[in-house]
Amino acid sequence: MRYLSSGESHGPELTAIIDGFPANVKIDLETVNFHLSRRQKGHGRGGRMKIEKDQAQIVAGVRFSHTTGAPICIKVNNNDWVNWEKKMAHFGDDFNDVEVITKPRPGHADLTGAMKYQQRDIRNILERASARETTIRVAIGAFVRQLLEGFGVQIYSHVLQIGRTKVGQPVRPFEVTSSEDWKNRIEESPVRCYDQTIADQMMQEIDSVKQQGDSVGGIVEIVVTGLPIGLGSYVHWEHKLDSKLASAILSVQAIKGVEFGLGFDTAEHYGSEVHDPIYYQNQQGFYRDTNRAGGIEGGMTNGEPVIIRAVMKPIPTLYKPLQSVDINSKAVFEASIERSDSCAVPAAAVVLENVVAWELANAFIEKFSGNSIEEIKLQFDAYQKLIDQY
Numbered sequence: 001m002r003y004l005s006s007g008e009s010h011g012p013e014l015t016a017i018i019d020g021f022p023a024n025v026k027i028d029l030e031t032v033n034f035h036l037s038r039r040q041k042g043h044g045r046g047g048r049m050k051i052e053k054d055q056a057q058i059v060a061g062v063r064f065s066h067t068t069g070a071p072i073c074i075k076v077n078n079n080d081w082v083n084w085e086k087k088m089a090h091f092g093d094d095f096n097d098v099e100v101i102t103k104p105r106p107g108h109a110d111l112t113g114a115m116k117y118q119q120r121d122i123r124n125i126l127e128r129a130s131a132r133e134t135t136i137r138v139a140i141g142a143f144v145r146q147l148l149e150g151f152g153v154q155i156y157s158h159v160l161q162i163g164r165t166k167v168g169q170p171v172r173p174f175e176v177t178s179s180e181d182w183k184n185r186i187e188e189s190p191v192r193c194y195d196q197t198i199a200d201q202m203m204q205e206i207d208s209v210k211q212q213g214d215s216v217g218g219i220v221e222i223v224v225t226g227l228p229i230g231l232g233s234y235v236h237w238e239h240k241l242d243s244k245l246a247s248a249i250l251s252v253q254a255i256k257g258v259e260f261g262l263g264f265d266t267a268e269h270y271g272s273e274v275h276d277p278i279y280y281q282n283q284q285g286f287y288r289d290t291n292r293a294g295g296i297e298g299g300m301t302n303g304e305p306v307i308i309r310a311v312m313k314p315i316p317t318l319y320k321p322l323q324s325v326d327i328n329s330k331a332v333f334e335a336s337i338e339r340s341d342s343c344a345v346p347a348a349a350v351v352l353e354n355v356v357a358w359e360l361a362n363a364f365i366e367k368f369s370g371n372s373i374e375e376i377k378l379q380f381d382a383y384q385k386l387i388d389q390y
């Protein structure tokens with residue numbers, strides 16, 4: 001499978017075309033919209049989220065709630081477009097009244113992008129670099145994860161840290177993913193944290209940072225259960241599932257690091273404390289009673305839940321401005337801003353769930369290939385039999 005997307009933050013819409021998705025998969029549009037609305041939530045988001053009410057439109061590749069095998073086209077409108085129509089005109093030469101942005105914001109693509117693409121209006125950079133683009137990636141992930149869910153795969157996310165406030169003793173989420181209570185607590189928490197006391201402290205930190213004109217980042221965890229053994233492969237670098245997942249995660253705006261299982265903590269533990277012993281029982285087959293590897297060994301799923309953590313840097317646009325230099329006058333200035341998120345860590349968790357969904361759906365379709373869901377099921381069942389008999 002592959003997809004292409006286009007769309008600017010303040011343009012009329014975001015669009016994606018997915019190619020290679022199998023036929024006869026039942027798609028629920030409400031589920032796509034549910035994930036879009038989850039992405040819009042979270043304590044610390046700015047004024048834009050009051051304007052947008054993200055809803056996906058499927059304009060090709062689906063008939064009567066089932067995919068046909070044809071390319072799928074998804075669109076999400078930008079409500080804010082009406083306020084930007086003139087500034088974002090696609091044609092005409094009426095740009096004399098339009099304000100040109102010449103002041104690059106530190107921490108954004110602005111300066112390097114303007115130099116690289118030889119632009120004198122930084123709007124031509126920031127419009128596409130903006131994390132508004134993550135909306136369409138969530139729509140894509142929320143669409144293709146419906147295939148995975150049909151095979152019992154579930155993807156969760158939660159927030160472990162916001163700034164200096166962290167969940168003290170992280171619960172090993174794979175031990176509690178069956179608990180509806182745990183899932184509900186996360187979904188209802190404005191910072192996607194299962195611990196209400198810590199969540200309150202996180203919100204206080206976001207508010208106080210915002211009051212000081214500053215911004216804050218954090219750490220999120222993504223958990224995937226129900227994956228079959230053997231997605232991805234060790235045989236060639238580009239088939240390794242952990243490398244694909246890491247690349248997808250790092251492609252999300254403001255994500256600066258990723259780890260699997262024990263991750264960076266493996267450095268301070270010895271081998272006997274890091275690797276997961278293997279056991280066998282007639283009923284259960286092969287199993288492990290720890291999951292420090294985070295569900296991936298040798299670039300392949302090993303049947304345990306996949307556990308990924310990612311760190312998001314603080315939002316770069318600050319109400320307390322950082323110094324920068326005008327690209328034309330070369331004069332020093334301190335940026336003034338109209339609106340920005342002060343924390344988007346909970347939203348980023350939802351984005352990451354859905355970019356992970358894309359990578360996993362891709363690996364799944366590659367492994368159990370077929371043009372229809374019926375063909376994929378045949379392959380899946382035959383492979384599962386081989387694994388059970390092993």
Ligand SMILES: Cc1cc2nc3c(=O)[nH]c(=O)nc-3n(C[C@H](O)[C@H](O)[C@H](O)COP(=O)(O)O)c2cc1C
Nearest residue numbers: 107108109129131253254316317340341344347348
């Ligand atoms: C969901 C989400 C919302 C974001 N909102 C903002 C924002 O309101 N203001 C801002 O300056 N950056 C925001 N960012 C981060 C920037 O888009 C990002 O830092 C910038 O494009 C530079 O890319 P880089 O940090 O990956 O290098 C957001 C990121 C995400 C994932």
Ligand SMILES: C=C(O[C@@H]1CC(C(=O)O)=C[C@@H](OP(=O)(O)O)[C@H]1O)C(=O)O
Nearest residue numbers: 046048129130131132135253339340341
């Ligand atoms: C629009 C979204 O996030 C935007 C991401 C973003 C950035 O620079 O990345 C800057 C802000 O855009 P604006 O300047 O229009 O308020 C955020 O609101 C969204 O998440 O849907």
